[in-house]
């Protein structure tokens with residue numbers, strides 16, 4: 001896909017988020033000088049656009065340090081906010097790289113049911129295939145037959161093999177078989193779906209620890225990545241999921257999905273500020289092409305309404 005069409009898609013996807021912050025800042029920008037009252041309003045606008053209190057306070061301080069007492073137009077204010085958002089996003093905009101040696105790179109994908117986990121796995125697999133990597137999928141979410149079926153449909157569509165077991169089967173044994181198959185057939189990336197039963201933390205933790213133990217026996221480096229898929233429409237709840245999954249699963253990176261269906265895309269900035277975890281990709285739609293690494297400067301401008 002050309003950069004242009006991705007940028008367009010991103011703009012379209014973030015439209016609701018962009019409109020929200022932009023409208024909030026437009027309201028604030030009626031006063032010409034950047035004084036403390038205006039800064040308070042900017043901070044409130046950022047908080048009510050889901051950027052979180054910590055990012056909002058940081059952006060306020062940076063604006064104050066650079067522009068206090070100066071005249072500032074609406075566009076200049078939005079440009080300045082975009083620059084500060086970019087400063088928060090840049091350090092975490094880290095693409096997922098396939099570097100494991102020996103192969104395969106084992107990528108565990110975790111997240112609550114409905115977060116877009118299965119679709120994201122398909123999008124990720126498609127993206128890796130496009131980059132000429134050999135990909136194998138493992139249906140480690142054996143809790144629901146539908147999850148296995150859904151992943152199988154995606155695997156067929158993308159043209160990648162899938163290791164699956166019966167509903168209720170042992171995810172660790174599926175992962176074991178998958179690593180062996182990936183090693184024997186020279187696969188670069190093994191992407192593992194897992195069950196997202198956050199309501200039963202202990203069971204989930206046991207299941208993930210067992211998968212880790214089995215993986216560790218085959219390759220002490222595995223899993224190389226533990227990617228948490230988050231649904232941006234959950235707003236601040238997405239942040240508490242990071243907290244819980246960090247504790248349960250040792251998250252190495254995030255993928256934020258459904259940024260197209262929500263005005264709450266500012267939560268991406270809150271997640272970056274609060275957790276500093278790499279954000280490998282963002283999902284802005286339901287089609288297979290709708291997952292890409294993100295350009296922090298472009299995303300910041302889109303969020304602030306100046307792209």
Ligand SMILES: Nc1nc2c(ncn2[C@@H]2O[C@H](COP(=O)(O)OP(=O)(O)OP(=O)(O)O)[C@@H](O)[C@H]2O)c(=O)[nH]1
Nearest residue numbers: 113114115116117118119257258261283284285286
């Ligand atoms: N608009 C939009 N929808 C998405 C995106 N990613 C996933 N979805 C949709 O979200 C719904 C849930 O996605 P799944 O991939 O089934 O989610 P899951 O987390 O695997 O959920 P379970 O299959 O219930 O475990 C589906 O209808 C997807 O098409 C996205 O980036 N944007």
